Amino acid sequence: MAAETSEFTTDQRERESTGGHPYGRYLEEFEVGDVYKHWPAKTVTESDDHLFCLITMNHHPLHLNDVYAAASQQGRNVVVGPLVYSLALGMSVSDVSGKAIANLATEELSHPAPVFHGDTLFVESEVLEKRESKTKLDRGTVKVHTRVFNQDGVLVAEFKRLVLVPRKTPGDAA
Numbered sequence: 232m233a234a235e236t237s238e239f240t241t242d243q244r245e246r247e248s249t250g251g252h253p254y255g256r257y258l259e260e261f262e263v264g265d266v267y268k269h270w271p272a273k274t275v276t277e278s279d280d281h282l283f284c285l286i287t288m289n290h291h292p293l294h295l296n297d298v299y300a301a302a303s304q305q306g307r308n309v310v311v312g313p314l315v316y317s318l319a320l321g322m323s324v325s326d327v328s329g330k331a332i333a334n335l336a337t338e339e340l341s342h343p344a345p346v347f348h349g350d351t352l353f354v355e356s357e358v359l360e361k362r363e364s365k366t367k368l369d370r371g372t373v374k375v376h377t378r379v380f381n382q383d384g385v386l387v388a389e390f391k392r393l394v395l396v397p398r399k400t401p402g403d404a405a
Contacts, residue, residue, distance in 0.1 A: 273352050333394075
């Protein structure tokens with residue numbers, strides 16, 4: 232017979248209090264200037280790229296056709312940009328928005344260099360600003376600048392996003 236365990240709970244705070252990996256941060260845990268180097272990194276496979284293209288109805292041959300891509304400026308298939316963004320966003324969730332109430336905005340998305348099949352993406356996010364809500368004392372916003380590098384340290388994508396996160400301890404009215 233299995234040993235009896237503690238009472239089952241779905242509450243995130245209670246689960247983390249047992250030593251489970253904290254997922255996300257409360258507003259008080261963000262500091263302007265902090266840089267989170269997200270883990271793990273992700274190697275983008277041809278299958279990842281093709282599946283994403285097909286699911287999103289992007290059938291551009293630069294992403295799906297080796298012969299077409301070989302004759303392009305890059306000389307080979309290029310990973311579709313929205314996949315790179317989606318992976319970077321997903322990789323940042325446990326550090327940035329794991330406790331988010333809402334993702335409010337994404338801005339300044341750019342892809343300064345291409346990503347190719349087999350490239351490994353390393354992602355980091357810098358905290359640019361943190362603001363307590365003046366009207367809802369249980370939350371605030373955090374703005375981060377997320378950068379995506381390939382295995383050679385080349386910047387391949389970057390964006391800023393604004394996230395609404397809860398406070399661990401609600402504040403007083405201003």
